[in-house]
Every structure is written in C-alpha cells, then in structure tokens.
Amino acid sequence: MNDVGGASHKMNADIDALIAIQKIDSEIARKTRLADKILPEELEKIREDHRNAEQKLENFEKQLEEENKRRRDLESAVEDTKSNIAKAKQKLPEVKTNVEYRAILKELDNFEKKIVAMEDEQIGLMETIEEKSSEKERLVREAAAEEKKFNAIRAEKEDGIKSLKNRIAELQTQRKSILNGITPSILNNYEKISKQRNGVGITNVVDGSCQGCYQLITPQLYYLLRTSEGIFQCPHCNRYLYYIPEEEKSG
Ligand SMILES: [Zn+2]
Structure with a gap:
C-alpha cells in the first residue's frame, strides 16, 4: 500500500527537518502564550478577587467599629445629660419666680426626652451590632477558607508556569539540534x-x-x-x- 497511483513518496531531507521544526515551533508558541499571557492573567484575576474579598471584610469591620463608637458616644452623652438633669434639679430649691421654675422644668423635660431618644437609638444600635458581630464571624471564617483556596490555586498556577518554561527550554534545545542539519x-x-x-x-x-x-x-x-x-x-x-x-x- 506504499505506492498509490504510481506516486512514490520520498521526503526531501530539508523538508523533513522543517516539519520537525514547525512542530516544535507551534508547541513553543502555544506554551509561551500560556506561560507569558494566559496563566499570568488568570493569576492576576484570582489575586484581584482575593483582594476584593479582603477589602469587603475590611469595610464591614470598619462599619462595625463606627457603630460601636457611636454606641460609646451615646453612652457618654446619656451620662452627661443625666448629670445636667442632676444640676438642674439642684437649682430648683433656690428658684425665686414661677417663670424661672417653669423654665427649669421645661429644661428638665427636654433632657428627659433627649435621654429617651438616645436610649432608643442605643437599643437599635445594640441589635445591629449583635447581628453584625455574628455576621462578621461568618465572614472571617469564609475569608480564611478563601485565603486557603487562593494560596492553593496560586501555587498551582505558578507551578504550571514554571513547568511550561522548563518544557519551552527543552524544546528550544531540541530545536537547535535539528537546525544544524538544515x-x-x-x-x-x-x-x-x-x-x-x-x-x-x-x-x-x-x-x-x-x-x-x-x-x-x-x-x-x-x-x-x-x-x-x-x-x-x-x-x-x-x-x-x-x-x-x-x-x-x-x-
Ligand atoms: Zn498556502
């Protein structure tokens, strides 16, 4: 079956060598694209995803810290208002006129209202902080799992790039040995x-x-x-x- 239609087939030696070179060149081109472009791009993408996830957790923690600060501020504002009430009450026995008396009562009333409003806000905040604190625990656990995954994928891609580069170097050596005969x-x-x-x-x-x-x-x-x-x-x-x-x- 070697001789079809009278066409004998014998390959020119240069062409034979060029076919081998072309095979190597195509493989080098594919592997170079993977090692220098595709894998580094994938690596950059997962790095970015990882950074974004970290940033999200940081933002969440910052928000929670702000809410905690607001709660502490409210606490001291309530304390201040309570001491203002005590001071106002101390003035009452010395009051001489009804007008003055009514003014102090009105002031006391305002202080009480202020405390009620601040305590309401505190209760709301405490609920939010409690919810967010357990949410934060979940996010921290998730971030740790993501970190592990990220490190594994990164190592895998970096190994991939390294072995591609080794293979490319091998191919280039092979290529050189064939070149001499052309x-x-x-x-x-x-x-x-x-x-x-x-x-x-x-x-x-x-x-x-x-x-x-x-x-x-x-x-x-x-x-x-x-x-x-x-x-x-x-x-x-x-x-x-x-x-x-x-x-x-x-x-
Ligand atoms: Zn053509």
Missing part, C-alpha cells in the same frame, strides 16, 4: 515566512489544498509535490509545502 538558505526563508504567516512556515497539502491558506495549488504542483523530492512553496501564501499520503497518516 540548508541555511531554506532555514532563513522558513523563519521569514513563519514570522509573516502567524508562526506557520511549512504546511501540508490535502486534496490539492494548502492547509495554511486553504487555497488550491495547481494540479501540476500537486503532482510534483507527490512524486518528486523537490522543495515547493505555496504560490498563494509562500509557505513550504509537504505531502503525506493517506495511508502514512493513519498508520
């Missing part, structure tokens, strides 16, 4: 085309169609590609071309 002018041309054509400098042809630009090549070129050991480029995208018979692909 005709320099062909290699230079491949590098140039690869740069211009989205990292793909050599591609196969299937059913007469270049798999780099998906345009048809001429039947004559297709025939030469299948039958000769020559080096050919796509007339449309300039990429180097190769042909692998069906039975070799599946085998």
Whole structure:
C-alpha cells in the first residue's frame, strides 16, 4: 500500500527537518502564550478577587467599629445629660419666680426626652451590632477558607508556569539540534515566512489544498509535490509545502 497511483513518496531531507521544526515551533508558541499571557492573567484575576474579598471584610469591620463608637458616644452623652438633669434639679430649691421654675422644668423635660431618644437609638444600635458581630464571624471564617483556596490555586498556577518554561527550554534545545542539519538558505526563508504567516512556515497539502491558506495549488504542483523530492512553496501564501499520503497518516 506504499505506492498509490504510481506516486512514490520520498521526503526531501530539508523538508523533513522543517516539519520537525514547525512542530516544535507551534508547541513553543502555544506554551509561551500560556506561560507569558494566559496563566499570568488568570493569576492576576484570582489575586484581584482575593483582594476584593479582603477589602469587603475590611469595610464591614470598619462599619462595625463606627457603630460601636457611636454606641460609646451615646453612652457618654446619656451620662452627661443625666448629670445636667442632676444640676438642674439642684437649682430648683433656690428658684425665686414661677417663670424661672417653669423654665427649669421645661429644661428638665427636654433632657428627659433627649435621654429617651438616645436610649432608643442605643437599643437599635445594640441589635445591629449583635447581628453584625455574628455576621462578621461568618465572614472571617469564609475569608480564611478563601485565603486557603487562593494560596492553593496560586501555587498551582505558578507551578504550571514554571513547568511550561522548563518544557519551552527543552524544546528550544531540541530545536537547535535539528537546525544544524538544515540548508541555511531554506532555514532563513522558513523563519521569514513563519514570522509573516502567524508562526506557520511549512504546511501540508490535502486534496490539492494548502492547509495554511486553504487555497488550491495547481494540479501540476500537486503532482510534483507527490512524486518528486523537490522543495515547493505555496504560490498563494509562500509557505513550504509537504505531502503525506493517506495511508502514512493513519498508520
Ligand atoms: Zn498556502
């Protein structure tokens, strides 16, 4: 099954080496994108989520602290008002006129009303503070769990980046060892085309169609590609071309 339709297939050595280089280059490109862009972006995203969660807890604690302060302020304001009441009451026995007497009674009445209002606010605040304190406990527990999760994911992503970089270094070493066997002018041309054509400098042809630009090549070129050991480029995208018979692909 090696000889289909009289087309014998023997690959040019430079093309053979370029195919290996292309495979390595594509893998390096994919892994570089992951290591330098995708994973660092994911890492930055989880860092930001983590910072936001921390910020939320901090804001909540700040609010709770403000409410506690307000409650303490009210407490001392109530105490002050009570001592004002005591002072006003001390003045009563010395009062000479009804007008003065009524004025002091009115003052006392205002103080009492003020205390009632402040004590109402205190009760409301104490309820809020109690609710928020248990809510805070829950949030602190959640934040601790999030912190643990964040550290685990961060370590995982950082390890991922590290092993990708190791693999890229390996691939680059492999690449260098193959480069030495390629005709320099062909290699230079491949590098140039690869740069211009989205990292793909050599591609196969299937059913007469270049798999780099998906345009048809001429039947004559297709025939030469299948039958000769020559080096050919796509007339449309300039990429180097190769042909692998069906039975070799599946085998
Ligand atoms: Zn093409």
